Amino acid sequence: MPTTDAHVTYDADRKTVVFQTAGDVLSTTADGLRAALEDVLHSPSVHGTFDWLEIDLRTAHMVDSVGLNLLVWLWRAVTARGARLRLKISSPNIERTFRFTRLCERVEVELER
């Protein structure tokens, strides 16, 4: 499984866990990302303490179907905890993917141009 270069911080004021990842969300990187995200979700230090999970994907240029499935899984997991998911992106192409697949109707998508 490829290693994932992720950085996790907790913003207590906004009750938001920020998960910053580097690179694309693809079939070749999704497993590593999923493992890292599971660690975050099951971590005793954040469990039940956040309203928002924010995934910073601003360095990603592509999200493929396996990457999308990962985000759908994450949305389910976060929603089940009573929290919400926010995706920060900088690629208009990824924004189109989220729009075409209606993912943006279920999670908050912030496009930073």
Add this chain to the structure above:
Amino acid sequence: MLVVDDDPIFRRIAESALTEAGYEVICAPDVSAAQAVFDHVDAASLACALVDYGLPGCNGIEFVEWLNRRHPTLASVMVTASPEQWLLERSLQARVCAFLGKPLGPADIRRAAARASDITNQRRAFAEMRHQVEQAGRLQKAMLERMLRSGDVSLEYRFHPRYDGSGDFLAYHRLPGGQDVFLMSDAAGHDLHALAQSAYFHGMLSGMLRSGQALPEALCEYNRALLDEPAGQVSSVSVSALQVHRGSGCVSAWNYGGPPPVFVDGQGWVRTIGTRSSPPLGWFADSEPTLDRVEIPSGPVWMWTDGLEDLAETLNASSLSVAYSLLEAHAGEPPQFVAEAQDDVLVARIWPGAAAHARTPEYVQPLIAEDYGPETIAIIDHAQERWVRSLQLALPALSESVRYDLVLCAREAVLNALKHGCSPQGRGRFQVLFESSRQLLRARVWDPGSGYDFDVAQHTARDRDDPVEDHRGLLLMHAHAPRVSVRRGGAEVTMEFPLHPAREEKTSR
């Protein structure tokens, strides 16, 4: 011998010493007088220049630099009464071949002059050799131009030899029976030996074909000729030969170790005519070419030498995209990436079915044609980088969003084919073709599997109600590709991407 010194005593000593050594000596007291010598003396008759640094007006270094510009083969010796380190360094920068401190005896002067004279001779021999190589290269290009612009044939080509001469060549022959033969050859190496071998090959083949010998026999004959070369000399020539039989409407290709010709078949798939699994001419007495025969394609046939494939590898792009980029570039202005070629590059687009000077019909330009097996799944990111680079090279003005859509959909389709339709024995195909008349890119994926039924509309509706986690790749393809068509239960997928899509707003197709 030219002696430039404002000191009359040194001029006399030098003149006397050099005359005694058999030189004819011309003396000048300053730079303008020395420059004026070249108005009435042929520079090629001078053996060297003995130049004092401390001259009135401009100094000796400036005169040597002037000589280097005007008569670069003439060697110079710097003499000075102040042989300091900085002047030595400056003189070396000015390419002097000796640096001598005064006082100098006649023997010192003669020794330095003899050495400089040798260097002048070496430089002249080298310049002459270079001139001859350049002439050979120019002649090769002129012959290529004359042969391929003969008016009997419709083709375009680009030739980028690594040096002046090259082992690559493309010849065209109209045989007595009216058949056309195209011979793309690559003699091993990219030096004068390769150029001579190439010229010999085409001369011999030309004679044999024009005297009625059949192409396969002529190639065998040349193989024997190469094997008859003196022991210790191994020469080889890779050949890809195309023969157009207008009467029977077929094209035959014989291939000895070269990249096989490429065309787009009636079903729109990129194909090669034959393979390259044969050694080049000159290796083995019993070498057999690969042979294939197809109907004359409605579009062009592409041929290139392996230098193009090496260049494509260096650029991490497909050979087809590099070929297209080269052929579309203006002949005198090759794309910058050509500088990265480590070998000669020759590429041609031949219209075997079109009459010469006829307006060539609209055709489909293949940009990517690759075969993949399951092992590609692990390196799909690398394959994807190659597709991106290929599209950037071939269509630099292609918008990022169209490229993204194509590459994303291709990734999904190829992975789907590799996971569900391929095996180590049954490989899948991925091809991208460009229709310039419709300004359209077409991506095609084929696998040998049987496919399966899949209702996209139903699945999309289900996904809309509650996001699904299966078949998302297919949904993504249908969302990002403006047009998708499938055959054989999805084992053949064709996706079309207009270069200038209408302003779309396609939420969740």
